[in-house]
Amino acid sequence: MQVTVSPTQVKGTVTAPASKSAMQRACAAALLKGGKTVLQNPGVSNDDEAALDIITQLGANVQRVNDTVVIESNGVAPISNEINCGESGLSARMFTSIAALSKTPITINGKGSLVKRPFDFFTEVLPQLGVDVKSNNGLLPLHISGPLQPKNIEVDGSLSSQFLTGLLFAYSAAGANDVTISVKNLSSKPYIDLTLKVISDFGLSKPVNNNYQSFNFSDQPINQSTAQPLNYSVEGDWSGGAFLLVAGAVAGDIVVKGLNVFSTQADKAVLQALMQSEATISIEESQIHIRKSKLKPFHFNAVDCPDLFPPLVALAAYCEGTSVIEGVHRLTHKESNRALTLQEEFGKMGIEIGFQDDLMLIKGGEGVKGAAVHSRHDHRIAMACAVAALGAEGDVTIEEAEAVNKSYLKFWNDLARLNATIYSLEKSL
Ligand SMILES: O=C(O)C1=C[C@@H](OP(=O)(O)O)[C@@H](O)[C@H](O)C1
Ligand SMILES: C=C(OP(=O)(O)O)C(=O)O
Numbered sequence: 001m002q003v004t005v006s007p008t009q010v011k012g013t014v015t016a017p018a019s020k021s022a023m024q025r026a027c028a029a030a031l032l033k034g035g036k037t038v039l040q041n042p043g044v045s046n047d048d049e050a051a052l053d054i055i056t057q058l059g060a061n062v063q064r065v066n067d068t069v070v071i072e073s074n075g076v077a078p079i080s081n082e083i084n085c086g087e088s089g090l091s092a093r094m095f096t097s098i099a100a101l102s103k104t105p106i107t108i109n110g111k112g113s114l115v116k117r118p119f120d121f122f123t124e125v126l127p128q129l130g131v132d133v134k135s136n137n138g139l140l141p142l143h144i145s146g147p148l149q150p151k152n153i154e155v156d157g158s159l160s161s162q163f164l165t166g167l168l169f170a171y172s173a174a175g176a177n178d179v180t181i182s183v184k185n186l187s188s189k190p191y192i193d194l195t196l197k198v199i200s201d202f203g204l205s206k207p208v209n210n211n212y213q214s215f216n217f218s219d220q221p222i223n224q225s226t227a228q229p230l231n232y233s234v235e236g237d238w239s240g241g242a243f244l245l246v247a248g249a250v251a252g253d254i255v256v257k258g259l260n261v262f263s264t265q266a267d268k269a270v271l272q273a274l275m276q277s278e279a280t281i282s283i284e285e286s287q288i289h290i291r292k293s294k295l296k297p298f299h300f301n302a303v304d305c306p307d308l309f310p311p312l313v314a315l316a317a318y319c320e321g322t323s324v325i326e327g328v329h330r331l332t333h334k335e336s337n338r339a340l341t342l343q344e345e346f347g348k349m350g351i352e353i354g355f356q357d358d359l360m361l362i363k364g365g366e367g368v369k370g371a372a373v374h375s376r377h378d379h380r381i382a383m384a385c386a387v388a389a390l391g392a393e394g395d396v397t398i399e400e401a402e403a404v405n406k407s408y409l410k411f412w413n414d415l416a417r418l419n420a421t422i423y424s425l426e427k428s429l
Contacts, residue, residue: 003401003412005389006421009292010252014414016241016259018043018234020407021194024051024090025165026232028098029202030071031055032173035226037202040233042069046405050086054095057083058102075173082107085140087114087335087406090162092140096122097166100131100146101174108142113335113377115140121163125155150176150217157186157212159333165195168215172204176217186212187330189304190266197264201232235260238267240408242311243383245270247418248290249279250318251390254418256288266305273300273312277319292391297321297364306330306338310384313342313362317351317388320365328358335378335406345373345385349396370394379406386411390420 023043030037042048052069056062059077063070076098083099083106085092092110099106120138127133132145150171157164167181186192189212200206207215236258248254261268261283274281276298281290297319302308309325316323331338339360343353350369354361368388375382375398382403389396401424404411416422
């Protein structure tokens, strides 16, 4: 799908979508907890659908009922020998360790960008836990044969936190007791806070976090009551919400609802960058009001919140001077190599992006040009280009704009509802 965004001032009120990070974790937790779980505000993105399909293959019964998702489970009891994780890195990395709890041999597969993303972690780690693993030279598909047995182990957390998220769920569900996962160089730390929060919200046994260097399971396995259904409300998404907030800061006067300011989500840190750039923003518990004003360049460390690079590059394009974002090394293995895609696609809009070691330098404040850009099938690149287009000097046409469906199915509709002038060849928005 090709979408053209014409320069427009956005206005009105919008509600952020459900967080796919929270939704996918809730699916895992509902499968592991057993009994009945009712998810309120469930996600509808492609990654959310992938997680629902995976837990179905792993034995859960899943139904969308009105605006909720009802999950019934007896724990991990696969009905198939394969799970397909679509394009979701989190689902593939989290559910591999969870699927390994069963003794049924299972193939972990994916599609699109996911089949190019690294999975060597499992060939190194899972055999130490009694799981037989074969990979396609470190890539998907993986063939695993469990059951996983929790043991003291040391893992490397520098590439991604998602592998650790999976191990934490699996150890918790396997009743790990007096067992420690030691972690070197953990990246994306707040995502582990979110994992631990969901583990505890679902009453699963939660390890003690020793400064992100080790996670010790010392609880006796909890005998959870599954008699009562658990009602769980999925948080709004700070990662998708960041694009809406930047849209308001560069070209609007909007109110964003549905973002919990007390969330543990990594991308809540977008507020720090917006405040540093002196955006006109008022933050209340139930809504954030943000409008266009003169913006100053900012310096932001995104090592622990790498998904903020794309929206912050769009923000930086409108800040008067050079903004600096730290953590470029975290971008290589996402849906695209995001450092290069941002440089190339924003370059087409006249925004100069340079690199110095781990820093990205974005020269802003000199105008954004109309251009034809490409999402590279990366949802966050499509959304960043769209938001940057709102204050551009001409139309920006985005190829493969449907990439947004990975995390934010209604992105184009929400932008249109905020009065953005958007035109699509495929369908009216
Ligand atoms: O756990 C999660 O929900 C995620 C963790 C992050 O990945 P890394 O841990 O690989 O940085 C993030 O980039 C991804 O979009 C979602
Ligand atoms: C990298 C992302 O997700 P995942 O790793 O779960 O595919 C993302 O949403 O930007």
